[in-house]
Amino acid sequence: MxxxxxxxxxxxxxxxxxxxxxxxxxxxxxxxxxxxxxAAYHMQSSFPGKTFVVLENLESFxxxxxxxxxxxxxxxxDLYTFGYRFKPWVGxxxxxxxxxxxxxxxxxxxxxxxxxxxxxxxxxxxSWSSSxxxxxxxxxxxxxxxxxxxxxxxxxxxxxYYRHAEGYTPxxxxxxxxxxxxxxxxxxxxxxxxxxxxxxxxGSGATAATLVPAIADECAHVTILQRSPTYFYSGPNRxxxxxxxxxxxxxxxxxxxIARRKILHxxxxxxxxxxxxxxFLAAELINSVxxxxxxxxxxERHFTPRYRPWRQRLAYLPDGDLFKAVSAGxxxxxxxxxxxxxxxxxxxASGDELFADVIVTATGFNLSVLGxxxxxxxxxxxxxARTVTYRGMMFTGxxxxxxxxxxxxxxxxxxxxxxxxxxxxxxxxxxDTGVRSVVPRVRSEGADKGMQILEWIDPENFxxxxxxxxxxxxxxxxxxPEWQHSxxxxxxxxLLAKVDLDDGCLIYE
Ligand SMILES: Cc1cc2nc3c(=O)[nH]c(=O)nc-3n(C[C@H](O)[C@H](O)[C@H](O)COP(=O)(O)OP(=O)(O)OC[C@H]3O[C@@H](n4cnc5c(N)ncnc54)[C@H](O)[C@@H]3O)c2cc1C
Numbered sequence: 001m002x003x004x005x006x007x008x009x010x011x012x013x014x015x016x017x018x019x020x021x022x023x024x025x026x027x028x029x030x031x032x033x034x035x036x037x038x039a040a041y042h043m044q045s046s047f048p049g050k051t052f053v054v055l056e057n058l059e060s061f062x063x064x065x066x067x068x069x070x071x072x073x074x075x076x077x078d079l080y081t082f083g084y085r086f087k088p089w090v091g092x093x094x095x096x097x098x099x100x101x102x103x104x105x106x107x108x109x110x111x112x113x114x115x116x117x118x119x120x121x122x123x124x125x126x127s128w129s130s131s132x133x134x135x136x137x138x139x140x141x142x143x144x145x146x147x148x149x150x151x152x153x154x155x156x157x158x159x160x161y162y163r164h165a166e167g168y169t170p171x172x173x174x175x176x177x178x179x180x181x182x183x184x185x186x187x188x189x190x191x192x193x194x195x196x197x198x199x200x201x202x203g204s205g206a207t208a209a210t211l212v213p214a215i216a217d218e219c220a221h222v223t224i225l226q227r228s229p230t231y232f233y234s235g236p237n238r239x240x241x242x243x244x245x246x247x248x249x250x251x252x253x254x255x256x257x258i259a260r261r262k263i264l265h266x267x268x269x270x271x272x273x274x275x276x277x278x279x280f281l282a283a284e285l286i287n288s289v290x291x292x293x294x295x296x297x298x299x300e301r302h303f304t305p306r307y308r309p310w311r312q313r314l315a316y317l318p319d320g321d322l323f324k325a326v327s328a329g330x331x332x333x334x335x336x337x338x339x340x341x342x343x344x345x346x347x348x349a350s351g352d353e354l355f356a357d358v359i360v361t362a363t364g365f366n367l368s369v370l371g372x373x374x375x376x377x378x379x380x381x382x383x384x385a386r387t388v389t390y391r392g393m394m395f396t397g398x399x400x401x402x403x404x405x406x407x408x409x410x411x412x413x414x415x416x417x418x419x420x421x422x423x424x425x426x427x428x429x430x431x432d433t434g435v436r437s438v439v440p441r442v443r444s445e446g447a448d449k450g451m452q453i454l455e456w457i458d459p460e461n462f463x464x465x466x467x468x469x470x471x472x473x474x475x476x477x478x479x480x481p482e483w484q485h486s487x488x489x490x491x492x493x494x495l496l497a498k499v500d501l502d503d504g505c506l507i508y509e
Contacts, residue, residue: 025051027427028137028152030123030371032056033063035404035416036158037104038084040113042420043156047427054113055139055150057122057371058164061104065097067164070185072214073097076206076316080239080259081267081411088256092237094318126155127376128399133436133509135400153436156423157403158416159371162466169361174341180357185211186365194219200346200354202338203362204230206315211362213321216330223354224333225346229305230315231285234292237318239263264410268490271409274310281309292323302333310409312464367470370403388453389475390440390505391496392485393419399439402426408462410489418489418496429501435508442478443504452479462487 026047029039032054043052060066065073075082078093079100087107091099108114120142127136135152167186175182183189185207199219201208204226216222242259250258273281282305290299317323325331337349345355375382377398387395393402404419406412430438442448456474457467467474477484482505486492 022136022149022151023053024134024151025053025153027052027154027156028135028150029054029156029158030056030373031063031158031160032058032061032117032119033065033158033160034082034084034100034104034413035160035406036063036156037061037107037113038413038416039156039158039404039420039423040116041084041086041107041111042417042424044111044113044116046424050427052116053150054117055121055123055137056117056119057142059119059142061108061117061119062097062101063160063164065100065104068097068186068188069190070188070207070211070214072210073185074210074318075100076210076313077411078239078263078316079103080242080256081263082413083256084413085257085260085417088252090252090255092318093239093242094237094316123371123373125374125376126401128378128401130378130399130437130509133400153400154423154427155401157370157401159368159373159403161367161405162365163368163372166366167361168364168366168466168469170363172338172341177343178341178345178359179343180345180359182359182361184361184363194358196220197357198345198355199223199358199360200225200356201360201362202226203360203364204228205362205364206313207364208360208362209315209317209322211360212331213325216325216328219358222325222331223356224331225338225348225354226302226333226335227337229301229303229335230312231282231305231309232289232303232315232317232322233285234288234317234320234323264414264489267410270314271310271490274308278308285309285314289323292320292327294327297326302335307463311460311462313408364464365466367466367473369470369473369475384475385473387475388440388442388483389456389477389485391422391482391499392477393422394440394506395475396440396442399437405485407487407489408464409487414489415492418493422496422499425497426501426506430508433508437509438506440505441507442483447504448478448480448483451483453477454479456485 027043027050029036029052036054040054058066074096075094079089079095080093083089083103122140123137124140125138135155137150137152138147139150140147167184169184194215195218197219199222201212201222202225208224212222212224239259241262242255245255245258286299286304289303293299339347339349342353345353347353369384382398384395387397389395392405402423404416406415453476455471456477459468
């Protein structure tokens with residue numbers, strides 16, 4: 001898929017001077033990752049008569065799956081649920097970035113969405129005018145650097161949750177003294193040759209677990225250096241239900257739906273267990289890891305997390321590939337604290353030193369709230385940390401705008417599809433009632449009186465590092481379901497469809 005397939009937007013130096021007309025759309029979708037492409041699909045199928053455009057900063061589609069190019073990059077959830085509900089997944093459940101992009105490319109092609117996507121179009125600012133009942137977006141083209149304006153009746157924000165240009169690397173002492181190469185997986189150099197190198201990968205999450213088996217054969221040795229362990233589970237990269245249904249020649253649409261339901265059923269049971277009997281679940285997960293490692297391996301130290309299962313994402317290892325690399329002696333695990341980088345590697349709190357030619361910092365993301373776009377409502381800059389979220393989709397005081405933020409414990413796309421249903425229902429409701437703006441407002445009387453305003457997420461429930469580092473930048477939540485981002489797909493799938501759009505939380509004009 002090539003850049004700018006929709007043809008050039010009018011492009012001028014500033015604010016479309018010189019008489020160039022400002023293009024106007026009913027809906028502008030920001031981002032052409034899995035959420036934005038899904039939003040475009042729903043927009044097109046629900047509102048064939050409305051105008052919409054997808055503005056994407058990068059040169060192509062895929063978002064996360066375009067940006068991340070480190071060896072072995074793959075999903076950590078199954079594609080039956082990480083794929084859309086409307087497009088069957090026919091490959092192995094855990095998919096590579098290339099397979100996911102190919103799936104997204106098919107969705108674009110089959111639905112002719114390319115005519116609506118404009119690549120290398122970065123949204124810098126969004127300004128709402130209550131008198132116009134419209135957003136004016138300030139957009140910059142990546143190829144020329146020129147900026148211009150676009151108008152939108154409604155903004156569907158699918159910008160993801162982290163800064164795409166660079167990952168998060170802590171500032172460790174002595175980093176400047178290290179004589180080797182330091183690389184973050186998010187900005188992996190093309191053709192980076194690790195042959196014969198001593199590599200240390202700092203981090204214990206899904207990225208480290210994916211990268212290490214992928215490079216273990218190439219480098220001299222790879223060591224995972226982690227501060228604390230993560231829960232892993234593993235199994236073959238196939239789905240028995242789907243395989244069985246395919247043997248019976250069941251159509252792929254059915255296979256997709258049935259495999260999805262089975263996976264979601266099983267995941268629900270595991271999620272429930274993580275709350276009701278976390279010790280049992282933890283023991284099951286750890287015993288399964290132990291069974292895949294050599295006799296005498298220190299599982300307590302390296303693979304026994306200090307938190308309840310599911311408080312951070314459970315990482316799936318297809319075919320237990322990480323454990324195979326460890327068992328073969330190609331990879332090892334060190335659980336310790338970094339004291340300082342040295343010219344030759346890393347000195348640890350225990351006093352040991354790890355020697356390295358290459359250090360990979362698989363240390364996560366920088367959270368980005370709403371694509372680093374400057375939002376203004378009627379001349380006033382919006383500080384999202386002072387807004388309260390309406391069902392994890394909209395924000396108090398910010399009209400005609402929805403963002404897509406998926407689930408942590410279930411596949412992101414499940415929520416992208418549910419949010420899309422909600423947006424389409426909301427837009428239809430506005431059309432039917434002849435209003436042009438909608439904004440959430442906490443009800444000062446009645447249901448919301450005296451409501452407690454809390455941080456976006458309860459760290460007791462879920463506490464990944466990127467969120468904990470930046471939660472102060474995120475919108476707030478209330479203590480009622482209307483004002484929270486639910487993490488429970490299983491209740492939200494029924495609830496969102498029934499939400500009363502006239503319950504007083506949404507103010508229309
Ligand atoms: C390596 C990795 C593996 C993951 N695996 C899984 C998984 O298996 N299952 C799961 O559920 N989740 C997974 N996630 C989380 C994942 O990011 C989401 O599930 C999903 O891909 C997010 O899709 P998205 O479209 O919402 O955002 P993104 O993929 O982040 O895409 C957002 C797009 O918006 C564009 N954009 C942002 N700001 C602007 C702007 N101002 N103007 C124009 N365009 C803009 C970006 O360029 C980008 O293309 C993974 C994340 C990573 C990093």
